[in-house]
Amino acid sequence: EIVMTQSPATLSVSPGERATLSCRASQSVSYNLAWYQQKPGQAPRLLIYGTSTRATGIPARFSGSGSGTEFTLTISSLQSEDFAIYYCQQYNNWPQYTFGQGTKLEIK
Amino acid sequence: EVQLVESGGGLVKPGGSLRLSCAASGFSFSTFGMNWVRQAPGKGLEWVSSITSSGSNKYYADSVKGRFTISRDNAKSSLYLQMDSLRAEDTAVFYCAREYCDTNNCYVGTLGYWGQGTRVTVSS
Numbered sequence: 715e716i717v718m719t720q721s722p723a724t725l726s727v728s729p730g731e732r733a734t735l736s737c738r739a740s741q742s743v744s745y746n747l748a749w750y751q752q753k754p755g756q757a758p759r760l761l762i763y764g765t766s767t768r769a770t771g772i773p774a775r776f777s778g779s780g781s782g783t784e785f786t787l788t789i790s791s792l793q794s795e796d797f798a799i800y801y802c803q804q805y806n807n808w809p810q811y812t813f814g815q816g817t818k819l820e821i822k
Numbered sequence: 823e824v825q826l827v828e829s830g831g832g833l834v835k836p837g838g839s840l841r842l843s844c845a846a847s848g849f850s851f852s853t854f855g856m857n858w859v860r861q862a863p864g865k866g867l868e869w870v871s872s873i874t875s876s877g878s879n880k881y882y883a884d885s886v887k888g889r890f891t892i893s894r895d896n897a898k899s900s901l902y903l904q905m906d907s908l909r910a911e912d913t914a915v916f917y918c919a920r921e922y923c924d925t926n927n928c929y930v931g932t933l934g935y936w937g938q939g940t941r942v943t944v945s946s
Contacts, residue, residue, distance in 0.1 A: 748932050750867075757936035758867065760922055763929055769922060801867055805931025809857070809872035809881045816866045 716740055716807050720800075720814035726822040729792050735817045737785040737802035746806035749778055749787045752816075753798045761800075762787065789819075797821050824848040824935045826918050831940030838908050842940055844901040844918030852876075852896035854921060857933060858903050860914035860942075870916070871903065886912075908944045915939040 717740040727733045737747070745765040750758040760769045762778040765785060775790040789796055802814040830842040844856070858870040871892040872881045880892050891904040901918050922934020 746931060750933070757917055757939055758933070759936075760932060760934045763922060763932045763934075769934060770924060803867075803933070808931045809855075809869070810883075811857075811859075811869040811931065811933075813867040813869070 715810065716743060716804050716812050718802055718804055718812050718814035720802055720817045722817060723815070724818045724820060726820050727792055728822045729794060731792055731822075733789040733792055733796075733819055735787040735789075735800055735819070737780075737787070737814050739783045739785075739804055742782045743804040743806035745781055746804060746808075747778070747780065747785050748803045748805065749776075750801045750803065751796075751798045752801065758801065792819075794821075824920065826920065826935060826937035828916065828918055828937040828940035831916065831942045833943045833945065834908055835946050836909060836944055838944070839904070839906045840908065840942060842903040842905065842916055842918075842942070844903075844937055846899045846901065846918075846920075849920075851894075851899035854928075855930065856894060856901045857919045858892065858901075858916060859919055859933065859936075860912075860916045861939075862911070862914045865914075868914075873901070905942070908942075910944050913942060913944050915941050 719738045721736045747765045749762040752758040766778045777788050799816045825847045827845045855874045857872045873892045877894050889907045893902045917939045918937045919933040920935040922932040
C-alpha cells in the first residue's frame with residue numbers, strides 16, 4: 715500500500731496570505747496525485763488532479779506542483795471560504811487509492 | 823448535471839448487515855466505474871471498494887475484503903454496497919463517487935463527483 719503523509723496537520727494562516735500544504739508518498743506515484751477540499755458536513759470536492767490541473771470551476775489561486783513522491787498545494791491569497799480540511803490522494807496504484815490524513819487550514 | 827444520492831445507512835448491531843444504495847443520474851451510468859469511500863467520525867477519507875463499468879471487476883480495501891460486496895445495476899443506474907459482519911470500526915459516512923471528466927477526457931482514479939453520504943453506525 716502506498717502511504718500518503720500530509721504536513722502540517724494544522725496550518726494557521728491569515729486571510730490574504732499564502733498557504734502551502736505538503737503531501738509525501740511512500741513510493742513514486744508519478745503525476746497521479748489529486749487534492750480535495752472538505753468543509754464540515756460536506757462531501758469532499760476535487761480541486762486538483764494530475765498534480766497540477768485545476769478541476770472545472772476551481773479558482774486560479776489554487777495551484778499544485780510536484781512529482782514522484784513530493785507534492786504541494788498552494789493557495790495564493792486565502793479567502794474566508796478556503797478554510798477547510800485538505801486531502802491529497804494518489805491514484806497511481808488504481809484502484810487501491812490512498813489518501814493523506816488531511817491538513818486543517820484554519821484562520822490565524 | 824451529475825447527481826449521486828446515497829441511501830440505506832442507519833444503526834446496526836455488531837455482526838449485522840446493511841445494504842447501501844447510490845442512485846446516479848445526469849450521466850451514462852453504464853460507462854463509468856464507480857467507487858465507495860468512507861469517513862469515520864472525525865477521521866480522514868478511506869477508499870472502500872470499486873467496480874468497473876460492466877460490473878465484471880470488483881476491488882476491495884483489505885479492511886473490508888470478505889465482508890463487503892460491491893455491485894451495480896446499470897438498468898437502474900444504481901450502485902450498491904452489501905455490508906456483512908459489521909464491526910464498530912465500520913462506523914462512518916459512506917460516499918459513492920465517480921471519476922472526474924472535463925470536456926476532453928475522463929481521468930480514472932480521480933473522484934470528481936460525490937454524493938452527500940449516508941451514515942452507518944455500528945453499535946450495540
